[in-house]
Amino acid sequence: MNTTISMAAKNLRKSFSFYVLYLLSVSLVITLHFAFTSFSMNQVMLEKISSDGRVESMCSMISIFLMAFVVFFMTYSNRFFLKRRTKELGIYALLGYRKTAILSLLTFENVLICCGALCTGVLLGAIMHKGIVAGITALLRLSIDTAQIPFFEVNAIRKTVCFILLVIVVLSISNGRFLFQSSLMSLVRFEKKAEKNMSFHFVPSVIGLVMTVLGYVLALDIFRGRKSLWLSVGFYQIGLLTAMLILLGTIFFISSFLPYVMKNSKKNKRAFYTETRIITTPNFVYHIRSNARTLIMLTLLSAATLTVASVMALTLYYPIASVSRMAPSELEFRVANENQINAVKRLVNQYAPGAAVTFIQTDIYKITSSSASLPMEYSAGSAKGDSQNEKILRDIGFECISYTQYHSLLLAQKKDTIADQIPALNDTECILVKYQPNADGSDESGSVYSLNTDTVSIPLTVRGTTLHNPISFANSVGTLIVSDNVYEQIRASAAPKTSILSINGKALEDNEDLFADLSALLENSPYLQGNSHRLHVIFSLNSSTFLLIGFLVVLFFIATGSILYFNNISALTDTKADYEILHKMGYTNKAIRKIIKKQVFTFFCIPFTFGFIDCIFATIVYKTGLMQNLLGNSLALYVPTIIAIALTASIYLFYYWLTVHSCCKIISKL
Amino acid sequence: MNALLRAKEVTKTYEKAQRPSLNKISFCVADGEFIGIMGASGSGKTTLLNVLSTIDTPTSGEIWINGINLKQLDNASAADFRKDHLGFIFQEYFLLDSLTIRENISVPLTLQKLPPKKIETMVQNLAKRFDISSQLDKYPSELSGGQRQRASAARAIVKQPSILFADEPTGALDSSSATELLHALQEANQELHTTILMVTHDAYAASFAGRILIFKDGNIIREIFRNNASRRDFYESIAAEVAKLDTERQV
Ligand SMILES: Nc1ncnc2c1ncn2[C@@H]1O[C@H](COP(=O)(O)OP(=O)(O)OP(=O)(O)O)[C@@H](O)[C@H]1O
C-alpha cells in the first residue's frame, strides 16, 4: 500500500497539468451538483417560491438528470484519462505489478482527485447557491431572511459525499473491467491501433441527405396552415415522423454523406493539392469511423440543448411580451357604479400623492351587425387562451369606442409612435382591433360591416386592422374604433354600454399593495386588470422553472464543450508524430496551426450547425403549431431565441478558442 | 570540389550534458556525393543530422548548405528551406497514417505548389522506380515494412532535394528489403544526382556510399574513401575498419 501511495503521489506530480484538467472538470461538476442539492434542500427558499409542490417535483426530476449526467461525465472523462495512460499502465504490468495493484493505484488517484474536487466543489457550490438565492430574491422581490440560510447545508454535504463515494465505486468498477479485459499486449500497444479502412457508398449517403432534407421540408409544411400534414394527419404523428427523419438523417449524414462528399472532393485536384487540404481531407475521412459516434452524440446533445434553450426562452418571453395586449393599461377596471370612481381615485392618490397619473373613462357600446361575413372577434365567446380571462363570457357584437378615446388611451399607455401612425377616419370608416392575426394570413381591410342601432343601420368600411388594443381583453373583445361623429350617433341610440376606467402613470408601476387594495375595493372583480401585476404573476410562476431549466442547459453546455475539448486534445496527442513529420517536411508553424484550426473547427462546426438548424426548425414548428399568436409574427418575438443562439454560439466559440489554444500549445513543443 | 554542404567547427551540447554530443566537427560534402555515417550508439550521428537539417540548432560553429548559412534562418525560413532543399528518411518509416501512399508522396510537391497534373505524373514515375506502383492507393498500415520504407524514401526523393538525410533507413528491414531500398537510393544518387547523407550501423548498407565518416564520442575519427573500388571490396574494407574499432574498444 505504501508503494501505491508514493507511486500515485509521484504520478500526480509528474503529469500535473494533465490532472489539473481532470480536477477542474470534476470540481465543476461537483460545484453544480452541490449548488443544486443545497438549493433543493433550502426550505426557507422553497416555501417562498413553491406553493403547490411544483418546484419540489421539478427539483427531484432534475436531480435525477443531474446525477445521471455526473456519472456519465465522470466515467467519460475517467475513461479518457485512462486511455491516455494505457501505455504507462502496460509498462507497470510488464515490470511485474499485478493488475489488482494497478487498479488500487488508479482508485487511489481517483480518491485523491475527488477529495480535492469535493473541497473546491463544496466551497464554490455554496457560493453559487448564495448567488442563486440572492438572484431569485431580487427578481421576485421576496422578503427572505438570508441569515436563516446556512452557508454550508450539512445535509447537502452529506448527500454529495455519499454520491461521490458512489461515483468512485462506479469508476473503479469501470477501470477494473477495462484492466482485466485487456491483455498485456494491447495495453502496451494500445495507441498504435490502426483504423479500419472504410469504403463509403453512394446509397446510404444519399439516404442520409434525403432523410435530413425531407425532415426539414416536413417541418416547413406547418406553414401551409390548414392544408398542412401537421393538421390533417395530426400534430404528434407528424412531429414524431419529422423527429425520426431528422435523427436518422443526421446519423447517416455524418457517418456516410459527409465522408462520401469529402472523399469525392479529392477528385477536384486543384482544390485538393493544397498545403492544408491534402492533410485535412484524408484525415477527416480516415478518422470518421471512430469519430462518427462522438460527432453524432455531440450533434444530438447540442441540438437538444439549443432547442430546449430556445423553446424555453420563447415560452417564457411570450407571455411577458403579450402582457402589453392582455393588460395594456397600468390599471383598468369596469365601473360598476359611479361611487367606485371616486373611491379608486382616492386610493390611488394615497399611494402616489401628487404624481402624474391619468384617469381615462371609456364608454364602450355594444352593437350587433347583420353583415354576411363577420370577423371571428365579433362572435368570440371569451378571451380564449388567456387562462385568467377565459371564464369571463361575453355576448356577441362589436364593441365601439371613438377615435379620440383610442388616441388618448394609446398616449396614456406611452405608445406614442403607434398613436401617431393610426390613420384618420371619416364617417364611413372604422378600425378593427384583432384578437390575433387570422391563421391564413388574410386581413379584414376593405370589408363592410353594417352596425345596427335601434334607429338606423350604419355601414362602415374597415380602413385597417390593428393588434394594439387599448383595453384589456377581459373588458373588450371585438373592439371597433369609429370616427367621433359615428360614436356620437351610437351614443344617442340605446345601445348597451359598459364603462371602463384606465389608470396610467409611472408612479403606479410595480405596486402590488395598491393592486391588492384595489382588488379588495372592487370586491375581487375579474374585470380588474393591471400591467405590472400581470408581469409579477408571470415572474413568480415561471422564474423557478426558468432557473431550473437554465441550470440543465448550462449542464448540457458544459458537457458538450468538455467532450469536444477532451476529444480534440486526445486526437491531437495521438497524432503528434504526424505533426513532427509535417514540421520536418517544411510545414511552417503557421501552416501547422492552420491545419489544427481547421480540424478542430470541423469538430465544432458539425454539432453546432446541425444543432442550430434543428433548433430553428423546432422553434418554428413549436411557435406555429403549439403557441398562441397574440403578437403576430413580429421578429421581436424571436429575440430571446436569437439571444439563446447567440449565447450558445459564444460558448462554442470560447471552447473552440480554448481547444485550439491548448492544441497549439501541445504542438509548439516540437 | 564544388561543396554543397560545409560544416565548420560544429558543436552541440545538450542542456545539462557534461560532454558535447558533437565536438567541433568540420567537413564538406560535394554535390552528388553519397556519404555513409557510422559509429557506436550515442556517438552523435542523429544529433549531426538534426543539426544539419535545421531541425536543431548547434551550440556553436557554422553550417552552409547551397551557400546559405543556416544560422541566418529564422523558424519560418528554416521551414521554407526544408521544404525547398531537404528530404528525410527515418528509421521508423514516418508516413502519415491517415493518408494513402499516393497522398503521402504528394505532400512535398503540394507544398511546393506544383500543378496537380505534374504532381501525379511525378508520383507515378517515382513509384515505378521504387516498385510500389500497385500500392499507391493503400494506407501505410496495409503495407509491409519494406514497402513502407520505400514509400518514405520516395516521398523524400520526389521533390528532388539538394540533400537527402537518411537516419538508419534500413534499420527495421530484412536483408532483401534493405537491398531494394539501398538500390533505389543508389539509383537516385546516380541518375538524379541527389546528394545523400545516410546514417547506418551496417557495413553492407554503408558499402553503397562513396565515402564513410566514422564517429566516436562526437568526433569524426576516420574517413574511408571508396576510390572506384567495387562494392564488394569497399564492403570488406569497411568491415575491417569496424572490426578494428571493436578490438580497439576491447583493449
Ligand atoms: N534531446 C537530447 N537531450 C539530451 N541529450 C541528448 C538528446 N539527444 C541525444 N542526446 C545525447 O547526445 C548523445 C548523442 O546522441 P545521438 O542521438 O546523436 O546518438 P546516435 O549516434 O544517433 O546513437 P544511435 O546509434 O543509438 O541512434 C548521446 O549521448 C545522447 O545521450
Ligand SMILES: [Mg+2]
Ligand atoms: Mg540515432
